[in-house]
Amino acid sequence: MTHLLSDELLATLRERAADYDRDNAFFAEDLADLQAAGYLGTMVPTALGGAGLSLRETAREQARLSAHAPATALAVNMHHVWVGVGRYLHERGDSSLDWLLAEAAAGEVFGFGYSEPGNDLVLLGSRTEARPDGNGGYTFHGRKIFTSNSPAWTRLGVLGLDPSGGNGRRGGEPRLVHAFVTRDGGGFDILDDWDTIGMRASQSRTTMLDGAHAPADRVLRLLPPGPSLDPYVLGIFTSFEVLLAAVYAGIADRALELAVEAVGRRTSMKTGKPYSQDPDVRRRIADMALTQDSVWLQIDGITRDLDASASDSTLDRGAGWFRATAGLKVRVTEAARDVVDQAVRVSGGSTYFNSSELGRLYRDVLAGIFHPSSDDSAHSTVAQSLLGPLD
Known part of the structure; x- marks a missing residue:
């Protein structure tokens, strides 16, 4: 490696x-x-x-x-x-x-400007308006949230909806516009509104798009709203879910490490022995480790297949990648929350202070539930793969 x-x-x-x-x-x-x-x-x-x-x-x-x-x-x-x-x-x-x-x-530095308030369609729809410029490019008008790297991105990937379908006239089929705008091109305002309980250094601020322009050569896809197997969409979805899972797996890895250190350092007045000798604590530690072993088997397995599927078509799951990677993201982020919670429990009240690294991880790991795919969305994806779409 x-x-x-x-x-x-x-x-x-x-x-x-x-x-x-x-x-x-x-x-x-x-x-x-x-x-x-x-x-x-x-x-x-x-x-x-x-x-x-x-x-x-x-x-x-x-x-x-x-x-x-x-x-x-x-x-x-x-x-x-x-x-x-x-x-x-x-x-x-x-x-x-x-x-x-x-x-x-x-x-x-590339930023990800797709998330919008109240948009649970994510990649399948957009509240942002994409207006054709008459030369194959677009200007974008709307509100994007959770835009990480807000102070530093130089290129921002954006998604908007063109109701005219790219022809600038009424009656065309609506199209989702995937494109990139630049920081020096202007047409946006970044709000200073990032004051959260965790993941604070990311400064994932709200971005107001009001004329940010993508020329024709930076318009990458015009796609119908709704599900798509376009490789561009598959690339976004799989990369996002897998790499996000890895971030939260890393938090859990560190929480386990800190918990092991803490129980070896703390001593029980009741027994005079370190907490590492307490059977209940040992079971919690073991449970955390078993969880992480499973997490990494999943991440390694899915990423190995994704990497290999470019040259081996037998490993390409097609639409199945949505189920595989959405499920991975949800399982890993939920497992990470549980591991951090267990680590806090065995490490004692000192983790409640702001000076505690584990206390910070406890706040940071919570952000995992807000990234797509949500728990409900992942379950819907899996149900559809097994039962078909709702009538």
Whole structure:
């Protein structure tokens, strides 16, 4: 397994994490260090200037990063998602995002501007209006939420709906417009509204789009609203779900490590022995470890198949990837919450103080329930795969 992040760098990021959280500050120094380490080009093929790591290797690196600085990992994740989409297409003979891969390797920072308030369709619909510019490009008008890397992105992937279907006239079939806008192109306003209980350094602020422009060569797809097996959509969905799962698995890995340290350090007045000798505590620790063993078997298995499916069609699950990766995200984030909760229980009341790293992880891990796919959405996806669509 290839590692891009040195132990020394990770230790530095861990030292900053508490300060970023306390100050509700963006991870600017971390980002600069990660750029210098070539981490933004992790999945970019070597021929395009990157490190050439697979999705599986990147998931492992993201978990290592998250175990040291969860909010930094979550924000960088959104950049990696776009690189993952580019790599997914590139490996399947589609060069439409090769420009993105090259720019990521050169240090550009990509943001993910898809989430919207009240939009539970996610990739299947949009409240944002995409207006044709008459030359094949679009301007975007709407409200995006949870836009990680808000202070630093230089390229923002956006989704909007063109009711005219791209012809600028009434009566056309509506089309979802997937495109990229640039920071220096303007047409947007970023609100200073990120004051959350966890994942604070990500600064995933609200973005108001009011004329942000994507020229024709940065309009990547015009797709009908609703489910799609377009490789672009599959690339977004699978990369997002898998890499998100890895971030929360990394949090749980660290929680287990901290719990083991705590029970070896704490001593019971009742028995005079360390809590590591308490049968109930030992069972909790073992249960946490068993959970993490299962989590990593799932992440490694799905990412291995995704990586290999580019060259081995027998491993390509098609629409089954939606079920596989949505289920993975939900199982891993729920497991991570349980592991962190167990770690808090065995580590004692000191975790209730803001100075506690485990207490911070307890707040950070909660964010996992808000990312798509939600628990309800994943269950709906699985039910449809087994029972067919609702009448």
